Amino acid sequence: MDMLAKLSLPARILGLAIGIVLTVIGIGFGFAQGVSVQIIILAAIATMASFTWAWGFVLGQFAQGESTTADGISPLRRAWMAYRWPLLGLALILLAFIVLSLTVEGFFNIWNIISLIILLVILILTRTLGRQFQLNRSAFIGIMVLAGLFSVGSMNIEGFASGNNIKSMLLFASFLGIASIGQTLVALLGGLDLSIPFVIGAANVGLLYLMGLGVPPWLATLIVLGIGAILGAINGLLSYKLQGQALIVTLGTGFAISGGVQIITSIGSAYSGNVFGTVPAWLSNLSAMNGSTFGLPFPPVIAIWVVIALILILGLRLTVYGRFLYALGVNRTSASRLMISEMRYWVTMYTLSGFFAALTGSLLLGWSGGGFIGVGDQYLFLTLAAVVVGGTSLLGGAGGYGFTVIGVLVLQVLSSFLVGIGLDFKWQQFIFGLLILPMVALYARSPHIRTQI
Amino acid sequence: MTVMAPNTPSLAGNAAEAQGGRSNPFLLMPITLFFALLAFAVLRSPNLMTSTGIGAAIIVATPLIMATYALMASVIAGRGTVDLSIGPLIGFINVTLVQLHGAGLLENPIAVFLYAMAAGALYQFLFALIVIYVRVQPIIVSLSGYLALSGINLVILPRPGGMAPPFMAEWGYGTTIFSPILFILLIASAAWLLFTATAFYTHLRLMGSDERAAYTSGVPITTVRIGAHLISGCFAGLAAICFTALISSGDPSQGTTYTLIAVTALVLGGASLAGGRGGVFGSALGAVNLYLITFCLSTFNFGAVQSFVTNLAYGTILVASLLLTLLIPVIQRRIRNFSPLLYFVALSVIVLGVILHATFDYAALGTVGATLPGALDMQAALVGPLEIATLDPATEALRLQAAPLVFGAVVLAVVAVFLRLAIGQSSRNSIGPAVAVILASLVLAGAWLMMREAQTSQTGQPEATASEGDG
Numbered sequence A: 001m002d003m004l005a006k007l008s009l010p011a012r013i014l015g016l017a018i019g020i021v022l023t024v025i026g027i028g029f030g031f032a033q034g035v036s037v038q039i040i041i042l043a044a045i046a047t048m049a050s051f052t053w054a055w056g057f058v059l060g061q062f063a064q065g066e067s068t069t070a071d072g073i074s075p076l077r078r079a080w081m082a083y084r085w086p087l088l089g090l091a092l093i094l095l096a097f098i099v100l101s102l103t104v105e106g107f108f109n110i111w112n113i114i115s116l117i118i119l120l121v122i123l124i125l126t127r128t129l130g131r132q133f134q135l136n137r138s139a140f141i142g143i144m145v146l147a148g149l150f151s152v153g154s155m156n157i158e159g160f161a162s163g164n165n166i167k168s169m170l171l172f173a174s175f176l177g178i179a180s181i182g183q184t185l186v187a188l189l190g191g192l193d194l195s196i197p198f199v200i201g202a203a204n205v206g207l208l209y210l211m212g213l214g215v216p217p218w219l220a221t222l223i224v225l226g227i228g229a230i231l232g233a234i235n236g237l238l239s240y241k242l243q244g245q246a247l248i249v250t251l252g253t254g255f256a257i258s259g260g261v262q263i264i265t266s267i268g269s270a271y272s273g274n275v276f277g278t279v280p281a282w283l284s285n286l287s288a289m290n291g292s293t294f295g296l297p298f299p300p301v302i303a304i305w306v307v308i309a310l311i312l313i314l315g316l317r318l319t320v321y322g323r324f325l326y327a328l329g330v331n332r333t334s335a336s337r338l339m340i341s342e343m344r345y346w347v348t349m350y351t352l353s354g355f356f357a358a359l360t361g362s363l364l365l366g367w368s369g370g371g372f373i374g375v376g377d378q379y380l381f382l383t384l385a386a387v388v389v390g391g392t393s394l395l396g397g398a399g400g401y402g403f404t405v406i407g408v409l410v411l412q413v414l415s416s417f418l419v420g421i422g423l424d425f426k427w428q429q430f431i432f433g434l435l436i437l438p439m440v441a442l443y444a445r446s447p448h449i450r451t452q453i
Numbered sequence B: 001m002t003v004m005a006p007n008t009p010s011l012a013g014n015a016a017e018a019q020g021g022r023s024n025p026f027l028l029m030p031i032t033l034f035f036a037l038l039a040f041a042v043l044r045s046p047n048l049m050t051s052t053g054i055g056a057a058i059i060v061a062t063p064l065i066m067a068t069y070a071l072m073a074s075v076i077a078g079r080g081t082v083d084l085s086i087g088p089l090i091g092f093i094n095v096t097l098v099q100l101h102g103a104g105l106l107e108n109p110i111a112v113f114l115y116a117m118a119a120g121a122l123y124q125f126l127f128a129l130i131v132i133y134v135r136v137q138p139i140i141v142s143l144s145g146y147l148a149l150s151g152i153n154l155v156i157l158p159r160p161g162g163m164a165p166p167f168m169a170e171w172g173y174g175t176t177i178f179s180p181i182l183f184i185l186l187i188a189s190a191a192w193l194l195f196t197a198t199a200f201y202t203h204l205r206l207m208g209s210d211e212r213a214a215y216t217s218g219v220p221i222t223t224v225r226i227g228a229h230l231i232s233g234c235f236a237g238l239a240a241i242c243f244t245a246l247i248s249s250g251d252p253s254q255g256t257t258y259t260l261i262a263v264t265a266l267v268l269g270g271a272s273l274a275g276g277r278g279g280v281f282g283s284a285l286g287a288v289n290l291y292l293i294t295f296c297l298s299t300f301n302f303g304a305v306q307s308f309v310t311n312l313a314y315g316t317i318l319v320a321s322l323l324l325t326l327l328i329p330v331i332q333r334r335i336r337n338f339s340p341l342l343y344f345v346a347l348s349v350i351v352l353g354v355i356l357h358a359t360f361d362y363a364a365l366g367t368v369g370a371t372l373p374g375a376l377d378m379q380a381a382l383v384g385p386l387e388i389a390t391l392d393p394a395t396e397a398l399r400l401q402a403a404p405l406v407f408g409a410v411v412l413a414v415v416a417v418f419l420r421l422a423i424g425q426s427s428r429n430s431i432g433p434a435v436a437v438i439l440a441s442l443v444l445a446g447a448w449l450m451m452r453e454a455q456t457s458q459t460g461q462p463e464a465t466a467s468e469g470d471g
Helices: A002-006 A009-032 A037-062 A075-103 A110-132 A137-156 A163-189 A196-212 A217-241 A246-266 A281-287 A300-318 A320-330 A332-337 A342-368 A379-390 A401-420 A425-443 B009-020 B025-044 B051-075 B086-102 B109-134 B138-156 B166-173 B180-195 B199-209 B211-216 B221-247 B255-268 B280-299 B303-325 B328-334 B340-365 B378-383 B393-425 B432-470
Strands: none
Touching (some): A009 A037, A009 A075, A110 A137, A137 A425, A163 A300, A163 A320, A300 A320, A300 A401, A320 A332, A320 A342, A379 B138, B051 B180, B051 B255, B086 B255, B109 B221, B166 B221, B199 B221, B255 B303, B393 B432
16 A cells, blocks of 8 residues: 555556556457456456556556655545546546447447547547647647547448548548638638638639630639639738727628629529539549549649648748748737738738638639539638637637648548448537537637736 | 816816716717618618518517627627627527427427526526636637537428417517517617616626736626626527517528628627627617618619628628728717717707608609619619609709709819818828818719709600600
8 A cells, every 4th residue: 555655646547547448448358259248347347456456566666755745635636636627528438438338229339449449548648648748739639639530430430441532531621721721820810711711602603704704714713813812912901900800800801702703793694693614624623533633543632732731831830931920929019029010911811811712712613513602601610610620729829730731630530430420411510519629628728817917 | 066167178178088988989880870771771662661661670680689689798708709609599599499399398488488598598608617617719619609509400400390389470470560579679678778787797898808907806707707698698598589480480590690690780889899898789780780781782673683782781881880990099089079879869860851751752752662673773773772752743843953053062062171171181191182082073973973863864754755655
């Protein structure tokens, strides 16, 4: 007992957690092999007890005689205070699992148990190892979640890890990723751009309309991208002038853009809101599932996204423009003391946002082959979710495009996983909503007000 | 009673400051917009100002007003708590209400009201707890709620349908002004006004404008934030009831559209999304303004592009009114003491005149339908949007005689204003003269258009009658 008391509390908790995991693995294999229940229970208890003891014993040999003399609060209570939330979460997940296995027929199989174990390992690792990565904690957690989701998906779902599915996931991820570029850059400044979905829809319809008028496709694309950038610049100027109202300004311009483009395209057309026309082959090759990049069998949009992402990540980290952007996001007063033009950055970032939104709209036209104004609607909240899940703070100054890439991939794999287990759109949306909160809560908690004084 | 010496500058300045504390210049925009839209709407469609018209307007606008109130209560609490999930929440209460009613529960009106408000309050209570204890940014919580609720709404009721409780059946007709919906609206507004008299409201505003200051001065910020969200939840419940009465069925996705409109209405009403500023008067005006925009646009027959025009108008008016709030400091420098009430009364007198004109003169002149020919007749949309009555020849002749006089008066006034501005601003390095030139040319263009229309109608009248005679 003396040995055990000397162990530091985190070490004991960790030992307990590993013990539980091992026991669960044992139970899983027991059921998988069809051993009788009594033996499984006995074996589980034995595993648990012996591991806990061994952990304490072995670590106890190395434990320094640290001072555990706490005044007033008992060590157990202190451990509870320090680790109550992860422990509660652990208990909740286990409880949910038990309830599900008792109620749903056929839920209790080996794959689900392994999935549960992976989930638990992720949770434990994020709580323990995650503390080592103070700076890139969100990226670490994101990658862990991504790896967990992917492995669980490929075990549970037929064809999840097949080349075709990965290709389609990457394809949709690149649409979302390109659309989220602007949101990320703007969020780094502490703004928001809600006009992205409207610009996407407007570019989608407007491009097809211009082509229908007989404008050469390359010129039409350039015009659409240019107009997108100009609209972005207007957004930036307005948002800068009306500090703190970026949300509503971009919403307003978004309404106006989408309405205006639809009016223009519907004049003299019998089908309001829908534009018909033919998409040139190179554009549909650019973003269709069966497209090819220099002979390689994947759509070029993935390559485009990768290149843009690399440029952005490196640019934000290494160039002076990128560092100034962070400086502005963290503290605008000191940034303006450094002669950083705030207005120029706002306008530039919103211009980029508009440009990339228009690019997404054009690429989506190539993917779908028909113009539809509502094509960008889901991106209103998805781009925000990708930025937030990735770990870029909406208050500005922290994060980066690399984080958003992880966020995009997590969202995409998650939605693909949910489709794979047979949930339709409404359930996907519900689960998305419920999952965003804990994911963000893992790393993006703001400090208590009493620490800000 | 002390008599203030008017020519003592210090005293006068103090008085202006003391009174200026009560004035709210942010109501300037919503009030102006409201009366401009109201006058326009009445001129376009005089039957807005009948018992049926106002009744229908109240029925349609009240859910939006209540949704705006719900947003307002949480926005005032600060930290950028723009509750994006308000629309799905309304939809959620709507569909659960309809489904529970369909299952035979919730027959009693009192139970329905209690359920709706309790459901809203419970959701907002959870929201507040997450914001306070998990300490995630409120906009992320609301985003999460938006996705989750709009998903679960479709699960509860996959497609529009179901029946509202029967006692609500005749609420949605809007045949009289004094519908139960109006009483809900009045009671909710009065409740908020009563609430503003409490110390709790002062705490709320203090916390919204500066949370740290509130915390250090001993305001129980946890309680205050939870209270604000509970109020917001009750308003959301009322909004859901009004919405259910309006559509008298369940609709899982219609409610979701209220999010963006309610945020727009809130900002149009002069509230600050950063927190600390906002009121029931401005919010109601903002929501009514949005309703009036839709109403005015619906009097034009844009055909298939109607909804697009509405979107365009929403966006443009929203951005324009935001830009005009930039002028408020300038206005404040000129006019120290802006009284919203006085401004409201002054404008309402003018608009009352317009309403009387539309109601009684049109009846005498003979009204035609409010539709314009053609899907997008630019000429008609530019020139003839205001008056929809056909004039009898006597009035027409009188008008033609008066036209040169009116034109002359307008020109004289414009020249005078322009000269005054140009002279006054010439010494300063500002864009004032340029703005004056542009405004002057716009007004002159308008006057010229009036002239031309008068001439064309003079010459065009016989042609029209001739062609009618031919046909």
